[in-house]
Amino acid sequence: MHHPTAPRPLARAGRRHALLLLAALAAAPAAPALAAGPYPDKPVRVVVPFPAGGGTDIVARLIGPYLSAELKQPIVFDNRAGAATVIGTEQVASAPADGYTLLFTSSAFTANASLMKKLPYDPLRDFAPIGQAALHPFVLVAHPSIPANDLKGLLAYAKQNPGKLSYASVGPGSSQHLGMELLKRMAGVDIVHIPYRGSAPAMADLLGGQVDLMFNGISPTLQHIRSGKLKVLATDSDRRVPLLPDVPTVAEAAGLPGYKITTWSGLLAPAGIPDDVKTRLEAAWAKVMGNADLKKELTERGLVPNYVAAGPFGQMLKDDKEEWARLTRDAKVQPE
Missing domain, CATH: 3.40.190.10 (Periplasmic binding protein-like II)
Structure with missing residues (x-):
């Protein structure tokens, strides 16, 4: 006997599966947004383009625990020395601009523009300054x-x-x-x-x-x-x-007024870093560099704590690049 109503339970089950599938697909795009969370939600890598134990590396590692506590994430230092800091600096310039790869460097960052015929990055265009840390007299x-x-x-x-x-x-x-x-x-x-x-x-x-x-x-x-x-x-x-x-x-x-050549150290990110991430990093950096215990540690090593915020630090980088160009020209140093 033919029963036209017999397939109906199966049809209803099929519709239920389809509706459940559509609901799952609709919910899928929301999953990554929920997983991402506010910055930072994983360890932050800081490239130091110098060998371990050098002046810039020492400052970075003194700052590390304070920055880690402020960002509530581990700070992983990565010494990428070589080619007068170019190797490590280039790695950061080409890294994703997401705030998870940063550069802690020194005056070599601006000096190399005058000391090398061709750099694989532009120190002013390809980086976003976060803040200066210290002077290294x-x-x-x-x-x-x-x-x-x-x-x-x-x-x-x-x-x-x-x-x-x-x-x-x-x-x-x-x-x-x-x-x-x-x-x-x-x-x-x-x-x-x-x-x-x-x-x-x-x-x-x-x-x-x-x-x-x-x-x-x-x-x-x-x-x-x-x-x-x-x-x-x-x-x-x-x-x-x-x-x-x-x-x-x-x-x-x-008796030579105007003489000075103190090197500096500071933190930079790849250019194009999202505004909210940059703001978070700048605020964390300002708080860390204002810490009295950190200032004492730097001073005891013959360094001069010298926090400079992102905007003025960016202008200082421009001025520093021009000053190194003048010094290398006056000293008749040929770019390599």
Whole structure:
């Protein structure tokens, strides 16, 4: 017997399945939005384009725990040294602009535009500044055999003995090299440049008397100053360093107003980072850099805490790029 109404339960079941499927499809687009959550919801990678243990890396790792606590996510440091910071910097320039890959770098960031013929990124166009962290003053030290006990005396000796004194640097275009070339130009003296591959071999030769002078970071040099193995002459910044309050600046010690070449460190993100993420990072950075404990830790290592907000930091990067261009031109450093 034919029963036209028999298939109806199956038809009703089919309709129910179809409706359930449509409901599931309608709900699907909402799932990723729910999963994403507010920034950040996973660890943040900070690329440091220097070897571990260097001045910039030390500052980054001092800041790390404070930034992690503020963002409530782990901060993973990734040392990507090589090609005078270009390798690590390029990695960040080409990373997704989502706030999960950041760059903690130094003055090399702006100096390289003048020291290299071609960079695989534009330091101003391809990055969004988040904020400056600290200044890294160098101290000018001399071997005890030098017949001068202050910078004025040293420059007077150099004028009377052109080409007799020598100074070490970590290579052409480094802060140590350009800092001394600027001093030579402003003081009108001739001191021979001896480049090294890193500050450790340069310091070893300075302690051994193979070279006479060197600009170097305060923290690794302090023990040699305190032990009397090196004479301290001046710092290269525009203000006295809290850790060495009795040591004058080059401008003070040599009577050369306007002399300064202090390097800096700061945080940047790839250009195109979403506004809400950038705002979150900037606020976190401001809070972290205002922390009294962090300031104390930086100061104890011969650094100068120097928070600069994103806008002024961006302008400083432009000015710094122009200043390095002038310094390299005056020092006759050829781009490589």
